Amino acid sequence: MTLKRFASRGAAVAAFSILARVTILAIGFVNVLLAARLYGSVATGQIGLTSAMVNLGALLALGGTEMMALNRLSGQDDARPAIFTASLIRIGLGGVMVSLLWAAAVVSGLAEPYHAGLGEVLYAGLPLLIALGALRVFCLEVIRASQSIHLYNVVAVTAAMMPLVFLLAWPLLPGDLSFAWVVALSEAVNVTLIASVVWWHGFGLRIVRLSRADLRATLSELRPFYVSSVSVAVYQLDILLMGFFADPAVLGVYVLASRLANVISLPKNAAGISFAPRVAQLFRNQGQEPAFAYTKRISLFYMPLSLVVFVLLWAGGGLVLGFINPAFVAGKPVLVLLCLAHLVLVLTGYSGQFLLLTGQEKLQQGVFVAASAVMILGIVVLVPVMGTEGGALAVLAGALVRGGVSTYVVRRTFGDGVSVWAVASMLLARRQA
Structure with missing residues (x-):
């Protein structure tokens, strides 16, 4: 062959x-x-x-x-x-x-x-x-x-x-x-x-x-x-913990909102199938610069698509929920918060995965533990007081910690990044060249 x-x-x-x-x-x-x-x-x-x-x-x-x-x-x-x-x-x-x-x-x-x-x-x-x-x-x-x-x-x-x-x-x-x-x-x-x-x-x-x-x-x-x-x-813990505090009918509203918000991350998850082995190979054989360049090119594919989905759900989420079933319209605030959580993870890119693929497992595990702790604590504290909106707010807080800290750690470890800011800087440098 x-x-x-x-x-x-x-x-x-x-x-x-x-x-x-x-x-x-x-x-x-x-x-x-x-x-x-x-x-x-x-x-x-x-x-x-x-x-x-x-x-x-x-x-x-x-x-x-x-x-x-x-x-x-x-x-x-x-x-x-x-x-x-x-x-x-x-x-x-x-x-x-x-x-x-x-x-x-x-x-x-x-x-x-x-x-x-x-x-x-x-x-x-x-x-x-x-x-x-x-x-x-x-x-x-x-x-x-x-x-x-x-x-x-x-x-x-x-x-x-x-x-x-x-x-x-x-x-x-x-x-x-x-x-x-x-x-x-x-x-x-x-x-x-x-x-x-x-x-x-x-x-x-x-x-x-x-x-x-x-x-x-x-x-x-x-x-x-x-x-x-x-x-x-x-990643299954939010629904599991919500089920501890909420009855199935209330939980159902959260589950549907969560699945709708997941669509924002769908382009990123799809691109990630080919992303992981390629980045690991590039980093191992050619060093960090080609690995970063490839990751930013992948980001140019999924970030615009995810932003379009986010805008559509942000503007018409209530209509979508009502079309599916009028009983779910009350879940619009939950959907908005969960959309923001996914937007954070999209804009911070493959920062967490990049740490794992480049031999920085301990750093990635530390970020993961911190983000998970924030989410779990938030659900336990906020859901009894605020209901499903409190659970969604806890998920957003966990996403902010996970995306923000992993972006910072990647930048500090390698001197470069894979977030939307790094992608924008790459495009600006190309335009000026």
């Missing part, structure tokens, strides 16, 4: 991956819109809360195992069975830990505010649902690690569509079920589908007997992946 043909094939694969990622995000957005339009705020709140609990619990149970599997199973053919076996053991241990934590929360009464949103059966069986979520995430990463990119994208898009199927079929199901069952039934079908794909293809994986030394050596590599996994999990 010639270099030109290889490059063309790589570009096609990247384009297909970006399209698949955008499709998955769009399907998730449509799922929430459909729940809000057809079934109202209670359904939206129950589905949003259950999804957040499953995703957060699954990431805590995995503890970075899925990221380690993606990193380690991509090569080292001889070591693949040992890595696969150790990963399954780690997931089992993580599942037991999460189950014990949930049991303690139920016994102590701390989990009682979630009872109404989950329903009786899922309230008692949440650890099983979390286990299904963890297996889904892990098996998807196993497929991706096998370099079967097209297969991974097809399976991931199919899995994203499953809640949509059950929402459309909801009138055919028993009428006394909580809408949380949309998530539960989707997880059951998705795990069956994805695990069957892994079993059918094999990917050279099998369970082997491990010595204690081999198991410890493999699991010792989890620490950096664990931090990254937990940082992803924290």
Whole structure:
């Protein structure tokens, strides 16, 4: 295969991956819109809360195992069975830990505010649902690690569509079920589908007997992946904490506003699929200047698009909420605050990701911890007083800390930046040259 043909094939694969990622995000957005339009705020709140609990619990149970599997199973053919076996053991241990934590929360009464949103059966069986979520995430990463990119994208898009199927079929199901069952039934079908794909293809994986030394050596590599996994999990915390203080109907208004505001970051998230590996490669092989230049060029793609979406939602957010369902019009102040939070993250660019990709993991983790602490404290303090507007204000405060501090740290560490100000400076310098 010639270099030109290889490059063309790589570009096609990247384009297909970006399209698949955008499709998955769009399907998730449509799922929430459909729940809000057809079934109202209670359904939206129950589905949003259950999804957040499953995703957060699954990431805590995995503890970075899925990221380690993606990193380690991509090569080292001889070591693949040992890595696969150790990963399954780690997931089992993580599942037991999460189950014990949930049991303690139920016994102590701390989990009682979630009872109404989950329903009786899922309230008692949440650890099983979390286990299904963890297996889904892990098996998807196993497929991706096998370099079967097209297969991974097809399976991931199919899995994203499953809640949509059950929402459309909801009138055919028993009428006394909580809408949380949309998530539960989707997880059951998705795990069956994805695990069957892994079993059918094999990917050279099998369970082997491990010595204690081999198991410890493999699991010792989890620490950096664990931090990254937990940082992803924290993005589910706003809905989870809001569900502790608010009933499903009120939470549903927040969930819909949150999903609408997420559209502002969609161009940035889509561009990030190709951004990360390229920047890491440039920084490693050519130094920081080409890495910064490439990041700023990517920013020129997504920042204008995000600004257009922000203006549309800022000006017409109330109309959009009312069109979806008149019961959600009260969520306009929440939508405005969450739009501002996403605007901050868009304008500060890939500052946090840039630190992670250039070997500054500890700095990035420090910024993340500070921003998460501000958001969590804000939700705990403000939601009982201000309701959903207080939760949105806490998210905005966390975004300001995350975006502002990461921008400052990047500038101080490298002498350059990737925020909107750095991009504007680059354009001004080009014009003057």
